Amino acid sequence: MLSKEGKDTVWLMGLQGINYLAPLLVWPYLMVVLDAGQFGVFSFGVALAQYLMLLVDFGFNLTATKQIALAKGNRDWTDRIFSSTMYAKFLLLAVSAVIMAGLSAVPRFAVYRKVMWIMWGMVTGHTSSMFWLYQGVGKVRLVAIVNACMKLLIMPLTFILVRSGDDVATAAWIQVAVYIGAGCVTTVLTKTMGLASWVKVSWSDVAVQLRSSSPIFLSNAATSTYTALFVVILGCFVTSDEVGKYAAAEKIMRAACYLIWIPVCQAYFPKVSRLGQTNPSEGENLVRRLTLLLAVCLGVAGVLLFFFAEPIAGLLGKNYAGLGKLSAIMAVVPVLVGVGGAQGQFGLIALGGKKEKRSFRNVYFAAGAVALVSVCWFAYFWGVLGAAYALVLTEGTVCVSMTVLNKRR
DSSP, X not given: OOOHHHHHHHHHHHHXXXXXXXXXXXXXXXXXXXXXXXXXXXXXXXXXXXXXXXXXXXXXHHHHHHHHHHTTTOHHHHHHHHHHHHHHHHHHHHHHHHHHHHHHTOGGGGGGHHHHHHHHHHHHHHHTOOHHHHHHTTOHHXXXXXXXXXXXXXXXXXXXXXXXXXXXXXXXXXXXXXXHHHHHHHHHHHHHHTSOOOOOOOHHHHHHHHHHHHHHHHHHHHHHTTTTHHHHHHTTTSOHHHHHHHHHHHHHHHHHHHHXXXXXXXXXXHHHHHHHHHOHHHHHHHHHHHHHHHHHXXXXXXXXXXXXXXXXXXXXXXXXXXXXXXXXXXXXXXXXXXXXXXXXXXXXXXXXXXXXXXXXXXXXXXXXXXXXXXXXXXXHHHHHHHHHHHHHHHHHHHHHHHHHHHHHO
């Protein structure tokens, strides 16, 4: 019989499959209908929105989740964590609006400006999704179902309303509607189910949440250099057509990664966190088993991606010539993401303390530096292929560093 976490993982993989099935059907359609240039504009807006969502998350998906999991049964503590975290998120949302205003004033980004502002709606909806709360109280399936339903209900509108490159703004609004809808439903469910309530907290409580999450945020910000920000950086070196090809290849690869990694992390992170307090040796054994599971599953995913890269590229048409080679280069990334993620998030964050949290942050600082230098250097000389090699180099740096540090711990 599967444990609760095992059942959650199976459920989440199915739901994650739905979450990725809709985009995997929609994104190839957009790649073809919008053409590479307008798809590059669309991808630029999505990448920027994802970068700002990292700011609003600020690491709460790990730190607040862990606090909620440890507060299980203590409603006063849960409400206090919930309220202070949400106030912090709203503050960060305001900061994201200021950043957006500054970027939209850059002349280089004029071609992206309209879609950039539309996509900021994704950040607004994401702020109220409260995934960290549901994960901490052990109801992660519910919020995953909400996200899946929103995508199944709203994203098919893409096939009806988006017909050409002139409809890129419409495609952006449909993406935003998914996040706004999920955020509204999640907010209502939180209230009706009584999972947490708003209570009065001081600014010092909010500051505590920000301080405790800042190492994770800085880690995520560094990570975003080679996830969301690579597309933005590429926009400074290559045409929007080339940006579109890179974004398409990375989107396919990340879908293969996250279909497996995210459900395992969401289901097991609270349990590993509790074992870190109650039974560390069992926690260590669980982390080893999860690392092996992820290495095998994501290794298989990488092999499939390598061998099917060219057929996938052929399905998208002649505008995406060269995408197959990009996908083949990126095929090694899934296993690096799985092993590095397990060693870092389970080993250093869930089982570790403040020292390990700083080590986790420092790894991503180093990786961010490697990413920035390598992508600028490689992209300048080799374009999108250079960006793909920079991605592999950076993910390899993270994987090796997390493994070494967790071994020392």
